Amino acid sequence: MLAPDSGPFWFLVFFMLLAATGAGLLLLAMRLAPRGRGLLKEETYESGQVPPGGKRVRLAMQYFSFLLLFLVFDVVAMFLFAWGFSFFGYGQLQSAYMVLLLLFLLPPIYLTLRVARNVGV
Amino acid sequence: MISKSETFVSKFQKYGIITSILILILILYLIFPDIVAVVRLLLSNPVAVLGTGLFKLIIFPGLIYISLVPLIAEWVERKIVAKMQVRVGPLYVGGWEGFLQPIADLLKLISKEIIIPKNADKLIFVLSPILVFIIGALPSVVVPYSPNYVIWNYEFGVLLFFAVLGFYPLAVLTAAWSSNNKYSFIGGLRALYQLASYEVPLFLATLPSVMLANSLSLSGIAASQSRVWFVAFAPISAVVFFVAMMAELERIPFDTPEADSELVTGWTTEYAGMAWGLLQFASYVKLTALSGVFVVLFLGGWQGPAFFPPVVWSLVKVAAVILILLLARGYYPRIRIDQLVRAGWGWLIPLCIVNILALVAFQPYLAAFVR
Amino acid sequence: MVDIFIPIILVALSSIAALFSLESKSLVYGAISLAMFFVGLSLFFFYLGLPYLAIFQLAIYVGAIAVLIMFTVMVVGEGTSREGRPRLIVLGLLGFVVIVSSLYFALSYFGSVSTTQTQPGFSMQLLTAALIDHYGLLILVLGLLLTAAAFGAVALARREVEES
Numbered sequence: 001m002l003a004p005d006s007g008p009f010w011f012l013v014f015f016m017l018l019a020a021t022g023a024g025l026l027l028l029a030m031r032l033a034p035r036g037r038g039l040l041k042e043e044t045y046e047s048g049q050v051p052p053g054g055k056r057v058r059l060a061m062q063y064f065s066f067l068l069l070f071l072v073f074d075v076v077a078m079f080l081f082a083w084g085f086s087f088f089g090y091g092q093l094q095s096a097y098m099v100l101l102l103l104f105l106l107p108p109i110y111l112t113l114r115v116a117r118n119v120g121v
Numbered sequence: 122m123i124s125k126s127e128t129f130v131s132k133f134q135k136y137g138i139i140t141s142i143l144i145l146i147l148i149l150y151l152i153f154p155d156i157v158a159v160v161r162l163l164l165s166n167p168v169a170v171l172g173t174g175l176f177k178l179i180i181f182p183g184l185i186y187i188s189l190v191p192l193i194a195e196w197v198e199r200k201i202v203a204k205m206q207v208r209v210g211p212l213y214v215g216g217w218e219g220f221l222q223p224i225a226d227l228l229k230l231i232s233k234e235i236i237i238p239k240n241a242d243k244l245i246f247v248l249s250p251i252l253v254f255i256i257g258a259l260p261s262v263v264v265p266y267s268p269n270y271v272i273w274n275y276e277f278g279v280l281l282f283f284a285v286l287g288f289y290p291l292a293v294l295t296a297a298w299s300s301n302n303k304y305s306f307i308g309g310l311r312a313l314y315q316l317a318s319y320e321v322p323l324f325l326a327t328l329p330s331v332m333l334a335n336s337l338s339l340s341g342i343a344a345s346q347s348r349v350w351f352v353a354f355a356p357i358s359a360v361v362f363f364v365a366m367m368a369e370l371e372r373i374p375f376d377t378p379e380a381d382s383e384l385v386t387g388w389t390t391e392y393a394g395m396a397w398g399l400l401q402f403a404s405y406v407k408l409t410a411l412s413g414v415f416v417v418l419f420l421g422g423w424q425g426p427a428f429f430p431p432v433v434w435s436l437v438k439v440a441a442v443i444l445i446l447l448l449a450r451g452y453y454p455r456i457r458i459d460q461l462v463r464a465g466w467g468w469l470i471p472l473c474i475v476n477i478l479a480l481v482a483f484q485p486y487l488a489a490f491v492r
Numbered sequence: 493m494v495d496i497f498i499p500i501i502l503v504a505l506s507s508i509a510a511l512f513s514l515e516s517k518s519l520v521y522g523a524i525s526l527a528m529f530f531v532g533l534s535l536f537f538f539y540l541g542l543p544y545l546a547i548f549q550l551a552i553y554v555g556a557i558a559v560l561i562m563f564t565v566m567v568v569g570e571g572t573s574r575e576g577r578p579r580l581i582v583l584g585l586l587g588f589v590v591i592v593s594s595l596y597f598a599l600s601y602f603g604s605v606s607t608t609q610t611q612p613g614f615s616m617q618l619l620t621a622a623l624i625d626h627y628g629l630l631i632l633v634l635g636l637l638l639t640a641a642a643f644g645a646v647a648l649a650r651r652e653v654e655e656s
Contacts, residue, residue, distance in 0.1 A: 004154060005174050007273035008538075011262055013151055014272060017184060018258050020144045022251035022399055026235065027137050029395030030130060033234040042126050042239040044302050045390055063314045065649035066462055067563065070317040071556045072642045073470075074287075077324040078548050079623070079631065081280060086620045087332035087480075088488055095481050097628045101635035102474055108642035109466050115646055116463070245524075276616075280547045287555025291527060291562065298520060298566045306566075313563060320555075337616065 065112050072108070076101060126237040133247055152178075177272050181432075187261055190443075191405030192223040198447040205451035226398075233394035241391065242299040249296035250392065250399040256288045257403035257410070264413035265340045266439075267423045267431040278339040279327060282414060283320075286369070289407075290316040293378075293388055296400070300391035308387025311458050312371065312378035318465035319368040319375075325473035326362035329355035329480055330418040333491050339414065343422025349490055350421040357476040359419040361469050366411045368465070370404060372446060374453035377461055412442040498539060499599070504592055506532025511584045519565045527558035541614055 003009060083090075083098040149156075155175040162170050170176055177183055196211065200218065203210025215221025237243055263278035265271035275281055290313050297309020331337060333354055334345040342351075352359045368375040379387035389400050416422060416438040423431030456464070480487065509529040516522045530553040537546035623631065 004151075007275055009151070010174055010178055010272050013148060014178060014183065014262050015255065015259060016144050016148050017178070018255045019251065020141055020148065021184065021188075022254040023137055023141045023144075025231070025395050025399060026247065026251065027134060027141065029231045029233070029235055029398075030134050032232055033394060035127070036234055036236070041236050042124055044238050044240055045385065046303070047385065063462055065646045066314065066466065067317055067560055068645035068649060069466070069642055070321060071552075071560060072638050072645075073321040074324075074552050074556045076635070076638060077321065077328075078280075078551060079634075080325075080328055081331060081337065082544070082616070082620050082623055084328045084332040085337055085616050086335060087484070088335055088491075089617075089620070090624060092481060092484055094624050094628065095484070097624060097631050099478060099481055101631055102477065104635040104639045105642065106471070106474070108639055108646060109470065111643065112646050113463060113467050116459075242520075245520075277543050277547055280544075280551070284547050284550040284555060287551050290559050291554070294559065294562050294566065295520075295524065310563075310567070313559070317556075317559070 063116070065115065069108060069112055073105065076105060124239060126239055126241075126243065129237060129243045130235075133243075172269060174272075177270060182261065182264065182266050182270050182272055187258055187406050187409055188402075190409045191402055192227070194405055194408065194443055194447065195223045195226070196220055197444070198450065201444075201447060202451045205448075230395050230398035235394045235396045236391075238301065238391050240301040242301065245295050245299035246391070247396070249292060249299060250396045250403075252292040253289070253296060254399050254403040254406070256285065256292050257407035260285045261406070261410040261413065263339055264410055265343055265417060265422065266413070266435040268340065268344070270432055270435075271340060274340050275338060277337045279331060279337050279342070282339070282410075283324060283327070286407075286410075287320060289369075296392075297388040300388070302391050304384045304386075304390040305388050308378045308380075308384045308390065311380075312388055314458065314462055315368055315371070315375065315378060315465075318462050319365040319469070322361050322365040322465060322469035322473055323369060325470060325477070326355075326358040326365060327418060328473075329358045329476055332477075332480055333487065339417045339422075343417045343424065345491065346421040346424050350419065350424070352419040354480065354487065354490075355419065355476055357472050357479075359415075361472050361476075362415060362418065365465075365469060366415060367446065367449065368461070370408050370411065370446070372408075373450040374456055375461060376455055377458045380455060408443060408446060409439070412439050412446065415442055499536070500592060500596055502532055502536050502539060503595060504588075506536065507588045507591065511581065511588065514584070515581050520562065523558065523562040523565050526561065527554050530554045530558055543614065544616070544619060 080098060080102065083095070087095070152175060155173065159170055159173055159175050162173065171181075179185060196219075199222070200210045211219030211222035213219055214225045235247075237246060260282045262272045263275050263282050265274065293312045293316070294309055297305045297312070300306070330342050330351050333351055334342040336342055336345065371378050377387075378384075379389065381387075384390070389397055392400060413435075416435060420438050420442075422438075423435045425431070425434035429437075506529050509525045509532055513522045513525040513529055516525065530549060534546045534549035534554070537543075537549055
């Protein structure tokens with residue numbers, strides 16, 4: 001599988017090369033750069049204010065439904081690629097299955113956008 | 122008194138250098154036969170070196186190329202945006218028009234301290250930029266610049282490209298969360314919403330090219346455009362892909378995650394020095410990869426009149442696409458996050474579906490053009 | 493020789509990631525190692541010569557599900573404490589050692605899995621033919637199911653937003 005001079009082999013080497021490059025740049029900067037004195041530099045940046053409140057921030061999940069839709073669309077897209085691969089091998093009638101699969105997903109998008117508008121997002 | 126961050130930095134240096142050296146030794150061990158072969162070729166037939174896997178890995182579509190393009194692109198961007206805003210831009214470094222300014226920036230970033238906030242999750246905070254860089258650069262492995270110049274001519278290149286690009290939100294989220302900063306976290310969530318919303322149009326806009334080429338490999342798609350470029354059959358998809366690409370890159374009309382007038386610099390707020398530089402580098406490397414894919418999917422890849430070699434055609438087209446992407450920075454205002462999400466789901470996805478439906482409707486007539 | 497070690501390394505890495513995702517104190521670290529476990533699983537599919545399945549795994553499990561889990565953990569916060577739970581790490585490690593060693597002995601007994609056996613002639617044409625010719629109607633059912641799931645998701649998320 002990982003024969004020398006094959007695609008996956010170069011992929012693996014490229015991956016390791018990128019990791020070494022990124023880590024190398026960071027380490028070089030850590031070695032070369034002077035260290036600032038004083039602990040004020042380690043405060044959380046909040047435009048000069050002393051950060052109030054707790055350690056972690058929590059936020060409302062306003063757009064959570066869009067993330068769930070993204071999950072559904074990802075699955076459908078993978079099926080669509082399997083069909084798109086032999087598009088000319090099938091007639092329009094057989095392509096209709098896949099097109100319908102795609103069209104089924106339009107009502108949920110419409111509903112999500114409606115709900116988002118009602119909630120005021 | 123030595124703070125926790127300081128001790129972490131010294132520990133990270135110690136173990137980081139050991140790990141990096143081990144990785145380098147492993148790389149050298151793996152590619153040692155290739156190095157020997159390249160040295161032998163250099164002595165006998167230097168031109169043949171250009172076709173070896175090692176050359177492709179290190180120099181042309183590989184490491185040197187993807188690190189040179191950001192340097193050039195940054196200079197061009199600053200110069201062009203300055204001209205549009207009646208400024209002069211970089212002027213002094215390197216003599217002519219300050220063309221060495223990016224190198225100076227790089228040196229400046231390397232010589233700056235990487236500050237680790239005391240509330241940050243320090244390990245993830247330091248590892249995230251490396252992860253973002255790897256994920257931004259890894260997809261360019263499957264992007265072809267000519268029939269020969271591609272590191273991995275993979276049968277399922279399109280899918281692998283977008284699958285690896287799909288990890289990007291993961292790395293952004295870890296970077297945003299580990300900073301433990303309000304600006305970072307809001308920026309990270311915005312980035313997640315944006316990347317997730319625009320990945321679907323990106324996927325669906327790729328489908329027409331795959332359908333027309335009957336191939337899932339990027340080389341196959343480019344090769345099947347020898348008669349007509351696919352932008353002729355899928356103009357809507359091309360536009361959608363371009364817009365979604367801009368959003369994926371978090372560039373100016375879609376820079377809500379980094380919104381510098383609201384969120385300092387979004388999810389990169391706490392990063393300083395080379396860590397920030399690495400994140401910026403990753404975004405430009407991703408820009409190169411996505412432009413390369415746009416050219417392959419819609420603009421015919423390396424196809425063109427024969428008076429230039431194929432590689433030159435790809436490079437010219439990629440440069441043109443990058444230039445248009447950079448120009449957008451000069452004349453668009455930022456759009457709000459709700460407008461952005463609504464545009465992605467309400468406009469781009471239906472437009473993609475329209476293009477796919479049109480292809481299905483005209484299927485019998487298309488076959489004559491494509492084959 | 494290398495042929496024996498690739499699956500063992502993959503199994504070892506993914507099971508360590510899986511164990512860590514169950515046992516780590518911090519939920520975010522758990523989510524990250526869950527993503528790593530998914531990557532390891534997809535590498536295993538690559539090894540078995542099933543590239544489409546592997547990329548499916550990468551795109552959906554890592555690119556969407558792991559991201560969603562991480563997002564939820566980060567937004568909701570580390571509310572539930574994981575203290576006071578029976579530590580199953582020892583049991584997990586034991587199972588891990590048993591699996592890896594049995595895999596090693598099986599592979600070395602039956603000889604390394606040759607490439608012709610590990611790649612059962614995957615072809616995209618066969619996959620598409622199966623999808624459209626045999627399971628065309630089922631795909632429609634799947635589409636309806638996904639639509640229903642999407643509606644349900646929207647309804648759930650809507651209630652959450654109204655509550656918050």
